[in-house]
Amino acid sequence: MPSQLALPHLLIPYVSSPPQSSLTVLSSVLGATGNWLVLRFLYAALGTSAASNGEPMVRGHEAGRKSRVVLVSFLQGWEFWRLEAKRLGLDLARLTETQQFAFVDGLSELFSSPTAPAQPSPTLYQYPEAGTAPRTTLPIRSQRSPLAPGPAGLRQPIPVSTTSDGSPHKSAREAGPVKRLHLPVDGVAALDLFEREITAVINRLKSSPGGDGNESEVLLVVDQPDLLLAATGPSRCIGATEIGEWIMGLQQAATATVATVSADSPLIHNASVYAHQAATPLETEHAAFAVELAHRADMVMQLRNLETGAARDVSGVLRVSKGGAWGRRESAGVEESWEEKEVLYFVQRDGGVIVFGRGE
């Protein structure tokens, strides 16, 4: 797979090596989904080390940096990401074995447990169904993050090594070497649980050998965390604020974070005061969350359909703009390598993407 096909030149400054502790928000709509762009982020982070054929590719000044990726996906399963990444020439299964990549599955068992209908434990700070087989796909490192992320008051040191029982027995499940999230209880406790689980995965990658002694950098990609918000609703005590804090907690554990959200017009604009109908809680919470994320982000990448109708050789419009937090960090003194831009893109059948300006 030719690399310029996998990563178009126009995209390189945007997707490669997001700055330290930054948040990139990627918004998509129904007809213009962002999975291809998420894959480009993965490729930019993992592609050099995966296909190191002496090509001085994307990164330039940071060519030697080892980057690792944790992908948390709520809408697509492992199989989808594996197959789509393979089309780009990324072997996610192998990268998982070499501890460069980890997948956290928020799809298959989030609201249901497939084998036995396990009773959610009444105790909050406890791993749910810690004894049953499907949970222990990977051992969790005992190392805690020194950062103590998140709203710290709620949290106590966790009894570690619940599952560190030796070698990772992958392939026990055919679903692949993935960690699955399961929403056992309502409310903030569930989010805390997720945060701990994801942080554990991040730390495992950070400290895994293969780097040059230093902790390697971990890019966290959270795919559609807004599903949690939409599917739980206020009755389960998860609102925009809670999800926003949850993302912030995850951000502290990871080196850089990419989050994707839906930005369809009903989800964003119905909540405005100018809307004609009363907004449902789902809409207000979603709008609050998406707007909050955009304000906290360094860079916002919006995908949308062509305004002029569908076209055969254009998939949609990509607009890259500065987020609310742009320039606020110390690292912003370093000159930014990208500028705001609006381009068209076209996802071809073979998985390659063409990015071009209007009229080109």
Next chain:
Amino acid sequence: MSFRKRNIGLSTGTDRTSISNSPSQPQRTTQAPPPTPGIRPSPDDGRATISTGSPSLDNLMAGHGGLPLGKILLVEENGTTDFAGALLRYYAAEGVVQDQKVHVIGMPEQWGRTLPGLIGPAEAANEMPDRRKSERMKIAWRYERLGEFGAGVAGARVPAASAGDQIPSSTDGSLETQPAFCHAFDLTKRLIHPSIGNITYMPIAPSREPLLVSIQRKLQVVIASSPPNTVHRIVIPSFLNPTVYPPEVSQPENVLPFLHSLRGLMSLPTSRITAMITLPLSLFPRTSGLVRWMEILSDGVIELCPFPHSSDALSTSGAATAHEEPPQGMLKMHRLPVLHERGGGGDHNIGQDWAFTLSRRKFEIKPFSLPPAEGDTEAQDKARSDKMPKMADLEF
């Protein structure tokens, strides 16, 4: 391909067999045992697809020629008509005929008795070829469907049948020996088939758990307890309709987890499930956040907009010729399986306007085009005659 005799038409019919036999296919096909009737590898990327029961809907599926396994198709309908219900019945009937497992949610057994009767394989019952032959313009037959890839799959049957007089070759034979992928049904008859008893019904019954949670659990149990190679079709007619579902079900915290876990269930690599859901848009408008989330959670979203009766004049004039039945409504594709999860674009069917016609025997979807307004013909003629002299003036 280069060893093929040049004077024999390329038809997807033969390609189809070669695809399923060739060992160098991507894993998708090797995982799925090809000989299962009713399953066909997609001509696009080889993934296993099933038929929706109506050939023209199959052809809209972004070049896959059917609904790929593991995908949810959401059919939305405006107004009080039940065109979507007809599509759903075709879908269920096709599953029954192919001996697949059909799960009907929210409807009693009467629903299954109204499935349309079987006529035969779609190829045989399709009267399209005759009409096509009579109306065909003078283009070489092998070019006439060029550029229409989505239709090319249907083209597998249509040209092979229509060009049957020109090439009495092996293509016809291979079509006959192959089990039919899609059947034709007659809405006025009732389906009688030995495996119709295999439909499982999950009516709405009060239970201790939330309703959709218990349905989800039942589905999981049924699917887990069936033999591993069974193909499942989940049919959810008129989802969230308040005459069927209690009102609290349409709260986002009930609907969305249900759809999400359905999606999770279907995304498992071992499962061979498809689902088709119809949703009444008059009750749940597309401008609401809930419906938008349901659409995001589905893989394919199709909206039916039937013409109101007042615009009968419009619809009759919309028929291209006298033979064709007038379209009964517009069909909008908001999202297509596989295509859109990869990023969308590049499909020939995307930018088109589609109209649908439901007749006794088929649900037909074709490009919609308005003819010139009838009153305007003189104006057009005049414009043309105005222009002509000018053109002549310009020439020297």
